Amino acid sequence: MKDSLVLLGRVPAHPDSRCWFLAWNPAGTLLASCGGDRRIRIWGTEGDSWICKSVLSEGHQRTVRKVAWSPCGNYLASASFDATTCIWKKNQDDFECVTTLEGHENEVKSVAWAPSGNLLATCSRDKSVWVWEVDEEDEYECVSVLNSHTQDVKHVVWHPSQELLASASYDDTVKLYREEEDDWVCCATLEGHESTVWSLAFDPSGQRLASCSDDRTVRIWRQYLPGNEQGEVHYLSCRGGMQRLLTQWKCICTLSGFHSRTIYDIACLTGALATACGDDAIRVFQEDPNSDPQQPTFSLTAHLHQAHSQDVNCVAWNPKEPGLLASCSDDGEVAFWKYQRPEGL
Amino acid sequence: MRPGGAFRQRGGTSHFVSRRLATPARGSSAAVMASPFSGALQLTDLDDFIGPSQECIKPVKVEKRAGSGVAKIRIEDDGSYFQINQDGGTRRLEKAKVSLNDCLACSGCITSAETVLITQQSHEELKKVLDANKMAAPSQQRLVVVSVSPQSRASLAARFQLNPTDTARKLTSFFKKIGVHFVFDTAFSRHFSLLESQREFVRRFRGQADCRQALPLLASACPGWICYAEKTHGSFILPHISTARSPQQVMGSLVKDFFAQQQHLTPDKIYHVTVMPCYDKKLEASRPDFFNQEHQTRDVDCVLTTGEVFRLLEEEGVSLPDLEPAPLDSLCSGASAEEPSSHRGGGSGGYLEHVFRHAARELFGIHVAEVTYKPLRNKDFQEVTLEKEGQVLLHFAMAYGFRNIQNLVQRLKRGRCPYHYVEVMACPSGCLNGGGQLQAPDRPSRELLQHVERLYGMVRAEAPEDAPGVRELYTHWLQGTDSECAGRLLHTQYHAVEKASTGLGIRW
Numbered sequence: 001m002k003d004s005l006v007l008l009g010r011v012p013a014h015p016d017s018r019c020w021f022l023a024w025n026p027a028g029t030l031l032a033s034c035g036g037d038r039r040i041r042i043w044g045t046e047g048d049s050w051i052c053k054s055v056l057s058e059g060h061q062r063t064v065r066k067v068a069w070s071p072c073g074n075y076l077a078s079a080s081f082d083a084t085t086c087i088w089k090k091n092q093d094d095f096e097c098v099t100t101l102e103g104h105e106n107e108v109k110s111v112a113w114a115p116s117g118n119l120l121a122t123c124s125r126d127k128s129v130w131v132w133e134v135d136e137e138d139e140y141e142c143v144s145v146l147n148s149h150t151q152d153v154k155h156v157v158w159h160p161s162q163e164l165l166a167s168a169s170y171d172d173t174v175k176l177y178r179e180e181e182d183d184w185v186c187c188a189t190l191e192g193h194e195s196t197v198w199s200l201a202f203d204p205s206g207q208r209l210a211s212c213s214d215d216r217t218v219r220i221w222r223q224y225l226p227g228n229e230q231g232e233v234h235y236l237s238c239r240g241g242m243q244r245l246l247t248q249w250k251c252i253c254t255l256s257g258f259h260s261r262t263i264y265d266i267a268c269l270t271g272a273l274a275t276a277c278g279d280d281a282i283r284v285f286q287e288d289p290n291s292d293p294q295q296p297t298f299s300l301t302a303h304l305h306q307a308h309s310q311d312v313n314c315v316a317w318n319p320k321e322p323g324l325l326a327s328c329s330d331d332g333e334v335a336f337w338k339y340q341r342p343e344g345l
Numbered sequence: 346m347r348p349g350g351a352f353r354q355r356g357g358t359s360h361f362v363s364r365r366l367a368t369p370a371r372g373s374s375a376a377v378m379a380s381p382f383s384g385a386l387q388l389t390d391l392d393d394f395i396g397p398s399q400e401c402i403k404p405v406k407v408e409k410r411a412g413s414g415v416a417k418i419r420i421e422d423d424g425s426y427f428q429i430n431q432d433g434g435t436r437r438l439e440k441a442k443v444s445l446n447d448c449l450a451c452s453g454c455i456t457s458a459e460t461v462l463i464t465q466q467s468h469e470e471l472k473k474v475l476d477a478n479k480m481a482a483p484s485q486q487r488l489v490v491v492s493v494s495p496q497s498r499a500s501l502a503a504r505f506q507l508n509p510t511d512t513a514r515k516l517t518s519f520f521k522k523i524g525v526h527f528v529f530d531t532a533f534s535r536h537f538s539l540l541e542s543q544r545e546f547v548r549r550f551r552g553q554a555d556c557r558q559a560l561p562l563l564a565s566a567c568p569g570w571i572c573y574a575e576k577t578h579g580s581f582i583l584p585h586i587s588t589a590r591s592p593q594q595v596m597g598s599l600v601k602d603f604f605a606q607q608q609h610l611t612p613d614k615i616y617h618v619t620v621m622p623c624y625d626k627k628l629e630a631s632r633p634d635f636f637n638q639e640h641q642t643r644d645v646d647c648v649l650t651t652g653e654v655f656r657l658l659e660e661e662g663v664s665l666p667d668l669e670p671a672p673l674d675s676l677c678s679g680a681s682a683e684e685p686s687s688h689r690g691g692g693s694g695g696y697l698e699h700v701f702r703h704a705a706r707e708l709f710g711i712h713v714a715e716v717t718y719k720p721l722r723n724k725d726f727q728e729v730t731l732e733k734e735g736q737v738l739l740h741f742a743m744a745y746g747f748r749n750i751q752n753l754v755q756r757l758k759r760g761r762c763p764y765h766y767v768e769v770m771a772c773p774s775g776c777l778n779g780g781g782q783l784q785a786p787d788r789p790s791r792e793l794l795q796h797v798e799r800l801y802g803m804v805r806a807e808a809p810e811d812a813p814g815v816r817e818l819y820t821h822w823l824q825g826t827d828s829e830c831a832g833r834l835l836h837t838q839y840h841a842v843e844k845a846s847t848g849l850g851i852r853w
Contacts, residue, residue: 140747
């Protein structure tokens with residue numbers, strides 16, 4: 001297990017500050033980092049090392065909490081505690097802030113692009129999740145304001161192929177949303193975590209959703225569509241006696257006892273997931289080869305103590321290079337790792 | 346892990362369980378626990394249970410005098426606080442008061458404004474006043490007046506399977522049975538809101554060259570919208586909002602000024618209740634601008650939602666359909682009141698239609714028979730245009746619901762708002778869908794809303810200019826249409842809320 005996660009390098013991404021989040025561009029060639037120093041940095045490789053190619057410093061007045069690349073790779077969105085979300089347009093190594101999305105009452109905690117590239121979601125400590133639409137002229141309009149959560153919303157993420165949105169909150173739940181007629185609705189609430197849900201990740205196929213929490217567990221959820229072969233059937237009894245088949249989400253696996261502190265982030269690959277923990281460690285779990293897809297089991301295949309000198313805030317798998325993992329921490333550093341799948345798994 | 350890691354786990358103090366009212370939220374987000382206030386107000390933390398990280402806008406203002414060093418504070422037996430200066434002198438300290446209206450303005454409060462409001466303005470309060478009247482000597486009694494909104498009436502009509510006229514008459518019967526003296530219809534005061542809005546628009550349209558902020562003009566009848574605008578966009582948006590009072594508050598002026606005079610009473614001797622389709626109207630009634638300083642009385646003392654009236658009926662053990670219909674009261678002795686009247690242009694008052702048609706006539710000499718709406722991105726955002734020979738003369742819109750308000754405001758900020766007038770309402774589908782309307786657990790909510798809309802539309806529409814009693818009131822009560830009286834009694838002001846930074850703000 002010691003050799004399964006190897007350090008490739010570290011960079012002092014946000015010196016004297018925290019590094020909050022990382023995002024690989026869709027091509028896997030650039031890594032965006034953001035932090036408490038109100039800056040966003042874009043990292044690229046030069047030979048064997050990682051160098052800072054751009055610094056985006058005039059966008060925000062407070063901590064930048066999350067960054068997200070558009071599916072085409074030409075835009076970067078940044079969510080900040082200053083209650084705004086900036087949209088940056090990439091022009092080779094330069095980034096220009098083309099729009100600032102306002103409207104949230106207070107700190108924006110997360111931003112995410114839908115797979116189509118036409119929709120954006122943001123969420124905030126004001127307990128709401130907003131869906132925005134962008135048109136051909138790069139104009140953004142608010143399409144929906146969803147007030148389903150009862151507390152601070154920490155993270156939003158889109159399904160990899162459908163227009164399905166998931167959010168995680170301080171109210172201990174995960175909620176899912178989709179468009180119905182001319183508005184967005186909350187179509188499911190996943191309960192089970194006993195404390196704040198900090199982050200979410202869909203697996204590349206979109207069949208499963210992983211969540212991680214302050215309760216030190218990871219939960220894997222699976223969507224059961226109407227007519228599924230497992231016979232899972234759920235009805236919604238509407239007013240008027242009409243009944244409607246709902247897709248239901250069930251928790252099919254809980255990973256507990258592995259983390260000694262809050263789990264702040266989770267990142268999924270097919271059959272594997274990485275976690276960022278408040279005990280300064282990074283862990284990787286692999287799905288057991290013969291486990292039942294309806295009740296999967298996972299084994300801990302990498303546990304790197306002291307991956308950083310403080311809380312690990314984010315882990316992100318490179319979308320193109322298998323096994324390349326980036327992580328960042330309250331210590332302001334970004335680290336790059338190579339994960340080797342252990343033999344026999 | 347860095348020391349103090351526990352600090353990160355829970356931001357607030359204890360984890361309060363949200364004491365939401367039973368009414369679920371209207372609209373799309375079918376939350377189990379939801380606030381009864383409109384979406385626009387919900388987002389402004391009006392009903393938030395706060396941890397110390399929220400900011401209170403009511404910091405205690407202390408006058409700092411130079412050279413006054415560290416002061417000691419002594420608490421007297423009666424609970425008052427005295428500051429003891431270094432020279433031994435004492436000064437009584439003012440109590441920091443957080444009033445209902447501060448809750449209105451606050452974006453982060455120690456107690457829940459919701460609970461405060463509900464207890465101060467409830468059907469329980471009305472019952473107390475009525476009971477007090479029964480016990481009191483005639484000189485101590487208060488004249489109790491109830492003004493019912495057409496939207497609440499339509500909601501009750503749907504629930505009890507009655508037509509609007511019977512509902513109005515039976516409601517009158519019910520209220521008088523429990524001790525109310527007069528029952529009015531806010532469709533009457535709405536004539537004034539509409540007329541003032543029409544006049545204001547034409548004035549501002551004509552004065553565009555002189556004033557950059559003249560247009561767009563934004564409707565002012567919805568308190569959810571007003572509170573949001575004051576709190577969030579302040580001095581930028583407020584100059585665009587119509588100063589015309591809402592029908593509720595015009596009724597406040599009518600009852601506490603005109604009617605009081607007629608009855609030879611001072612305004613504080615009247616207890617004025619309104620029945621409204623939403624909770625946000627309770628906030629509107631408690632605004633300082635609608636408080637009569639001279640007589641220390643509010644223009645509207647108590648707002649009951651449609652749901653609260655329903656509860657009142659239940660508690661009194663009354664079946665509305667079984668009551669004998671009573672004749673309808675009218676504020677103008679001359680006007681016949683056989684049946685209620687209403688206005689065209691939808692369930693939120695018809696501001697767009699009235700301003701549009703009046704402006705078309707006044708500004709361009711064009712008579713518009715039917716107003717055609719063009720839906721935009723969703724059914725709560727529609728536009729109306731007046732064109733002549735390919736030129737757009739008037740471009741109006743209706744924007745209901747928070748997401749559409751957002752887009753409107755953002756466009757305005759960027760100078761990209763193409764509209765001359767926008768009817769803004771905080772609730773999706775407008776006032777007929779307000780958070781205080783009755784719900785039917787056994788019916789799909791959309792079907793119920795359509796039923797309420799049909800009942801609302803059944804009431805005969807009247808043009809405000811032609812409504813009996815209105816012209817006379819302008820002449821005799823207000824001394825003219827553009828008089829100082831009209832300005833004072835039919836218009837209001839708005840106040841931007843500045844968020845103060847206090848030590849309570851914990852920055853993550």
